[in-house]
Amino acid sequence: xxxxxxWHDKVAxxxxxxxxxxxxxxxxxxxxxxxxxxxxLEELGVEIVWISPIYQSPFIDQGYDISDYYAIDPVFGTxxxxxxxxxxxxxxxxxIVMDLVVNHCSDQHEWFQKALRDPFGKYGRYFYIREGKxxxxxxxxxxxxxxxxxxxxxxxxxxxxxxxxxxxxxxxxWENPQVRQEIYKMIRWWLKKGIAGFRLDAIINIKKDLRFxxxxxxxxxxxxxxxxxxxxxxxxxxxxxxxxxxxxxxxxAFTIGELFDFRPEEMERYIGDNGCFESIFDFxxxxxxxxxxxxxxxxxxxxxxxxxxxxxxxxVSQDIGMMANIIENHDEPRGVSRYLPEHDINETSKKMLAGxxxxxxxxxxxxxxxxxxxxxxxxxSIEEVDDINTLDExxxxxxxxxxxxxxxxxxxxxxxxxxxTPMQWSNEPNAGFSKSNPWLAVNDNYSEINVEEQKTRKDSxxxxxxxxxxxxxxxxxTETVVYGRQIPVLTxxxxxxxxxxxxxxxxxxxxxxxxxxxxxxxxxxxxKRILIDNYEGSCDTAKPIQTEKGTVFLMESYQFLVxxx
Ligand code: GLC
Ligand code: CA
Numbered sequence: 001x002x003x004x005x006x007w008h009d010k011v012a013x014x015x016x017x018x019x020x021x022x023x024x025x026x027x028x029x030x031x032x033x034x035x036x037x038x039x040x041l042e043e044l045g046v047e048i049v050w051i052s053p054i055y056q057s058p059f060i061d062q063g064y065d066i067s068d069y070y071a072i073d074p075v076f077g078t079x080x081x082x083x084x085x086x087x088x089x090x091x092x093x094x095x096i097v098m099d100l101v102v103n104h105c106s107d108q109h110e111w112f113q114k115a116l117r118d119p120f121g122k123y124g125r126y127f128y129i130r131e132g133k134x135x136x137x138x139x140x141x142x143x144x145x146x147x148x149x150x151x152x153x154x155x156x157x158x159x160x161x162x163x164x165x166x167x168x169x170x171x172x173x174w175e176n177p178q179v180r181q182e183i184y185k186m187i188r189w190w191l192k193k194g195i196a197g198f199r200l201d202a203i204i205n206i207k208k209d210l211r212f213x214x215x216x217x218x219x220x221x222x223x224x225x226x227x228x229x230x231x232x233x234x235x236x237x238x239x240x241x242x243x244x245x246x247x248x249x250x251x252x253a254f255t256i257g258e259l260f261d262f263r264p265e266e267m268e269r270y271i272g273d274n275g276c277f278e279s280i281f282d283f284x285x286x287x288x289x290x291x292x293x294x295x296x297x298x299x300x301x302x303x304x305x306x307x308x309x310x311x312x313x314x315x316v317s318q319d320i321g322m323m324a325n326i327i328e329n330h331d332e333p334r335g336v337s338r339y340l341p342e343h344d345i346n347e348t349s350k351k352m353l354a355g356x357x358x359x360x361x362x363x364x365x366x367x368x369x370x371x372x373x374x375x376x377x378x379x380x381s382i383e384e385v386d387d388i389n390t391l392d393e394x395x396x397x398x399x400x401x402x403x404x405x406x407x408x409x410x411x412x413x414x415x416x417x418x419x420x421t422p423m424q425w426s427n428e429p430n431a432g433f434s435k436s437n438p439w440l441a442v443n444d445n446y447s448e449i450n451v452e453e454q455k456t457r458k459d460s461x462x463x464x465x466x467x468x469x470x471x472x473x474x475x476x477x478t479e480t481v482v483y484g485r486q487i488p489v490l491t492x493x494x495x496x497x498x499x500x501x502x503x504x505x506x507x508x509x510x511x512x513x514x515x516x517x518x519x520x521x522x523x524x525x526x527x528k529r530i531l532i533d534n535y536e537g538s539c540d541t542a543k544p545i546q547t548e549k550g551t552v553f554l555m556e557s558y559q560f561l562v563x564x565x
Contacts (some may be wrong), residue, residue: 001483002321003273007254009482011358011469012048012097012365013041016330018062019422020368022434029422029433031077035085040451042092044371044462045469048254049089050097050199052330054082058108060168061145061388062420063097075514095196097254101158102183103205104169112170118295127170127180128162128248130212131152140214142223144166146392149226154390162212162286164205164226166388173240174206188249188494197254200277202260204259204342207236218292225292230261237269240276254278256324260287264316271321279363284309285339286332291433296397296410303495303514307341311499314361325362326352328370331389333418337376344516345375348558351464351534352512356497357470357559359510361486366465368423370455373461376418377443382408386440390415426452430540459537471562472530479503490521500565509563513555524550531561 015034020365023032030052030434053063056071065074105112107190112125130138130150135151135158143164149165157539163170172179187198209232217225257270257277268344270280285306291297310325317323324344327335335357340349350373358364379385382394382404390411397407412418417440424446431446443449454462472481480503490498495515501508508531513519527544535541540556544563553561 002319004483005278005322006388007048007363008020008093008276008322009472009478010047010363011045012050012324012363013044014329014365014367015049015050015051016368016420017054018439019420019433020435022438023424025435026075027434027436028075028439030075031081035081035088038085038092038094041094044466046366047093048095048097050256050365051099053099053101054565055101056357058106058168060106060166062422063167064101065108065166066101067105067106068110069105070189080365082192090194096194097197097199097256098190098195099201100187100198100203102172103199103202104163104165104171107168107170109174116154119156119159122178125176126173126492128173128208130162132158132160134145134158137214140163140217140223140228141212141229142219143226145388146396147256148223162208164202168195171205171208174209180239180242184243185255185489186246187243188251191251191253191475191521192297197248197256197278198298200255200257201258203240204230204236204261206239207233209233218293227261228232231493235276237276244276249418258279259283264312267316267320270379271317271323273321275321279324280327281323281326282310282313282317282364283508284313289351293391293400294396295414296407298410300415301339303339303497307497307514310356310497311358311488311491312556318361318486323362324365325357325360326365326367327357328419329365330367330419331416333372333414334374336373337413337418339369344558346558347373347459347461347533348556350461352514352558352560354461354465354468355510355532355534355562356512358465358472359481359501359508359562360499361501362485364469364472367419369419370447371422371462371465372451374421374443374449375445376413376419377441379408379415379417384441385415385417387416387420390417415431424450426450460565464534467532476505476532477506477508480506480508484508489523491519493519494508496521507564507565509561511553511559511561511563513557513559515558518557519555521553521555522550523553523565528564529550530561530563532560534558534560 018029019028021033021037021473023030023346054076055066056068056073057063057066071084071190072204111123111126119129132138137148141149143149153159163169210230213270216226218380255277257280288305289299290302336350395405421443422433430438431442454460480501483501484501489498497512499510531541533542545552
């Protein structure tokens with residue numbers, strides 16, 4: 001078994017601050033709004049909260065473009081508000097985790113402004129500034145948000161700076177020890193203030209393939225996705241270990257990495273005793289169905305692919321450390337809209353997905369609104385979209401010959417704005433999120449799906465989440481739910497997830513009928529008790545029958561069970 005850590009038995013929750021709760025009625029969520037809702041989070045059973053960036057920012061990429069790491073953006077409040085938040089969170093046993101965005105900063109950051117004035121001076125070396133090829137970019141890498149990763153330095157014919165994301169997000173030069181020291185200093189400053197740790201944004205990108213060479217084109221634009229260079233960039237672990245030793249370890253900080261492009265066989269380098277981070281998000285199900293061509297060419301994910309991806313992640317990680325389980329976040333569509341067939345999205349199937357996510361080995365990491373089963377938004381036109389990434393993907397679809405309507409239809413399901421619509425607190429105007437018009441329109445379904453209504457109902461998605469969270473903390477079962485080994489079972493069945501969690505005190509069996517058709521399931525063990533059933537309270541609640549073949553269940557559509565065997 002892995003070495004125990006304080007955060008293993010917790011449940012974490014991500015707040016996207018602009019859309020969580022507006023405290024001063026300007027239409028944008030803020031720190032006062034978060035403070036207001038701490039009791040709500042405590043009631044739900046959340047003990048770790050990661051807040052997406054609240055630093056000073058021009059908001060080209062919604063705060064992931066930081067112009068001052070030591071300042072709170074006025075849109076969110078003041079440093080006093082932040083101090084109050086930390087204090088109030090502590091009273092409720094909630095640890096606050098901030099977002100660490102240090103692959104790049106904003107082009108408005110004073111370092112970059114100074115670099116612009118003197119590209120060959122001290123601050124020029126804070127970034128990757130390179131000569132082009134006769135006025136053309138140094139190489140053919142495409143940025144994550146479209147176009148070249150190279151942007152011309154204003155006033156120079158043949159000098160370019162590197163940006164893996166938007167051109168307003170210049171990449172910081174991690175090869176420069178001064179840059180690294182500046183970053184560690186900033187991290188220590190925040191940790192000293194009392195935050196519990198950081199979520200590390202796009203962190204694998206900090207190491208570049210410094211040859212900056214052309215790669216074979218993967219689209220007709222003649223470019224190749226910049227992400228590909230990560231395969232050739234050696235040495236990211238040296239930076240990460242140094243950061244761990246100099247900044248995180250002295251404060252025993254909790255760290256959770258966002259990384260997509262890594263080799264699963266290198267898991268030990270990332271998590272566990274010698275890993276660079278405490279945990280990393282499990283994105284395995286989220287990358288399924290992707291296409292080099294763009295979002296428009298993605299294909300939907302089947303239940304079996306989802307299951308196999310989740311199982312594979314556990315196989316490669318559970319002897320080493322604990323990954324974090326998510327079904328959605330601020331960059332991904334709503335989990336229920338993505339992992340359930342459109343015609344089958346209902347409270348029962350949403351609860352099944354909740355059950356899978358919370359009973360799978362790992363740290364459950366909820367995203368705001370997930371606990372009430374918020375869904376994707378129906379975008380009527382591209383004008384309703386704010387997200388820079390979606391706008392680029394829309395253009396890519398158009399360039400590939402799709403008409404506007406088709407393009408919108410194909411990319412809408414992946415839009416990052418699906419998860420960014422305001423939190424649905426009640427059926428009051430603007431979903432109770434704000435007294436003014438919200439910065440991004442609320443989802444039309446807020447009168448049916450909202451916290452206020454779901455809290456009054458025992459059989460709501462919210463109540464089911466609360467039950468799963470309390471189950472994780474139930475002293476009788478916590479050791480098994482947190483550390484019990486996950487062993488797949490009944491893997492030959494289609495549209496089905498079944499696994500054991502083998503703990504020291506007991507064995508739990510988790511069964512999910514991932515389809516609308518009922519089916520009969522036979523297990524070899526006798527049932528001691530049924531602990532969780534998403535049909536509880538209805539006449540279709542599970543009724544196991546003992547036969548000579550074993551125990552037989554008739555499982556209803558999307559039924560989810562946790563059984564002690
Ligand atoms: C991460 C963030 C995303 C952001 C990007 C650039 O992937 O989660 O929202 O756009 O990094 O900072
Ligand atoms: Ca506000």
